[in-house]
Amino acid sequence: MSQKLNVIKIGGNVLDNADNLERFLTDFALVPGLKVLVHGGGTIASEIGKKMGMEPIMINGRRVTDANTLHLVTMVYGGLLNKNLVAQLQARKCNALGLTGADANVIPAHKRPVEDIDYGFVGDVESPEKVNVEFLTSLAHQGIVPVFAALTHDGEGNMLNTNADTIASTLAVALSRQFEVNLVYCFEKKGVLLDVTDESSVIHHLQPSYYQELKNTGAIFAGMLPKLDNAFAALEQGVKAVIIGDAAELQDIAAGGKAGTRITL
Amino acid sequence: MSQKLNVIKIGGNVLDNADNLERFLTDFALVPGLKVLVHGGGTIASEIGKKMGMEPIMINGRRVTDANTLHLVTMVYGGLLNKNLVAQLQARKCNALGLTGADANVIPAHKRPVEDIDYGFVGDVESPEKVNVEFLTSLAHQGIVPVFAALTHDGEGNMLNTNADTIASTLAVALSRQFEVNLVYCFEKKGVLLDVTDESSVIHHLQPSYYQELKNTGAIFAGMLPKLDNAFAALEQGVKAVIIGDAAELQDIAAGGKAGTRITL
Helix, strand or coil, X not given: CCCEEEEEEECHHXXXXXXHHHHHHHHHHHCCCEEEEEECXXXXXXXXXXXXXXXXXXXXXXXXXXXXXXXXXXXXXXXXXHHHHHHHHHHCCCCEEEECCCHHHCCEEEECCCCCCCCECEEEECCHHHCCHHHXXXXXXXXXXEEEECEEECCCCXXXXXXXXXXXXXXXXXXXXXXXXXXXXXXXCCCCECCCCCCCCECCEECHHHHHHHHHCCCCCHHHHHHHHHHHHHHHCCCCEEEEEEHHHHHXXXXXXXXXXXXXX | CCCEEEEEEECHHHHCCHHHHXXXXXXXXXXXXXXXXXXXXXXXXXXXXHHCCCCCCEECCEECECHHHHHHHHHHHHHHHHHHHHXXXXXXXXXXXXXXXXXXXXXXXXXXXXXXXXXXXXXXXXXXXXXXHHHHHHHHHCCCEEEEXXXXXXXXXXXXXXXXXXXXXXHHHHHXXXXXXXXXXXXXXXXXXXXXXXXXXXXXXXXXXXXXXXXXXXXXXXXXXXXXXXXXXXXXXXXXXEEEXXXXXXHHHHCXXXXXXEECC
16 A cells, blocks of 8 residues: 655745744654645745845736746745745754756746746646656655645746646545555645634535536635646545645644545546 | 766856757766766856846855845756756767756755855855765765756755855765765866966966965866865865866866866875
């Protein structure tokens, strides 16, 4: 039987708040077995950009990455946030190693083709088959925990700003060739809610038939649908379970407890 | 017999000039065998700091690293410069991996004790025995080329700004346990000069007796003495040769040619 491995993605609600981050890092360091951390950092990048006189460029609610913005996110995600996460995990005896998709060519990508909108230096990852699983497996065997910033590269010398959820699911699918992988998305709610205004309405277990039923009745918040579609796509490519939940409940989630929404086939 | 390995350190005169950097990276990618790159980046950090309204804080010509400066160098060295070097080496088919001393706890350090001057978040590295040579050897066996930013950590959650020359010599000494190591300092002259105004006066080979003679007669530029003392200290700890030379002559230096000043016991 393959070894278990958790791919855990954190977003802004963890990174932007010092107390949340402290708590999360302590919990993450205690998660037993093999694990990978993936982080974003958009809010902090925007704050630092403002100090440098840069305003975020948004089209249809999505960030455009011009050359200056690429420099900014390479600094903030790949340097400031990634290295501080590594140092703080090391202080908790978790042997962390900071990575982007460029390092050891772990996640090859290409610049998103321009169609209606030019998003600039944004990366679309190549298929999970192209991920350097051999290198990640070697790290796992050495007890080293990869910490991924949301950056990839195009193989032609350019870094690329890349969606952290996509990096997490690509890694989870790729690592499923070697390990039994759970993909954990930590976000700002306790899980997928039946009633978006009621934190006690968490759906504990979501399977394809129930998901279809909820979609048909319009019971799920529309903003969650892409995330859930991606979760089912990851499951179809070999990921064992996708769990969406609150970072504050990571211990319970990692132990296979009741916290969060567990999504399986 | 141990395998040969080159530890190559570049400074501002390579990083600050796009043409120099392109040429250097092409040459570095072509250096045969095992290799490690170490880079600084002070000038670029100062430029980006100015955009953020930060002036470098200098005492006796040395940079003081307060909390904001630490954030700045963590962003610039660990993110912007390191990841762009990695991406550009990947484009040249060199399987680069960006690192700081915090990643996989490769270079443990501690904050410099405050004596007359408080340099702030500046790292003094622990002894070379503490370097994680096992991890670096595993990378070497996988054909992966480490690219080090001039940052370490204190094991208590803080990154530390650390002299790039010191990181290079510490790595060179530590790796001498496993490999036959040459330590190459690329700088702005063609080598150690007998006459600092004459680039043709390069000392091709420097050994302890000749060095002592040159010191006694005051023939070497005083600013070079600490670098040379450190070079001899590295040799005494097992490094095979230290070469000080021009980045533009890296190919010749790596091939054991006549370029640069070759320092041996």
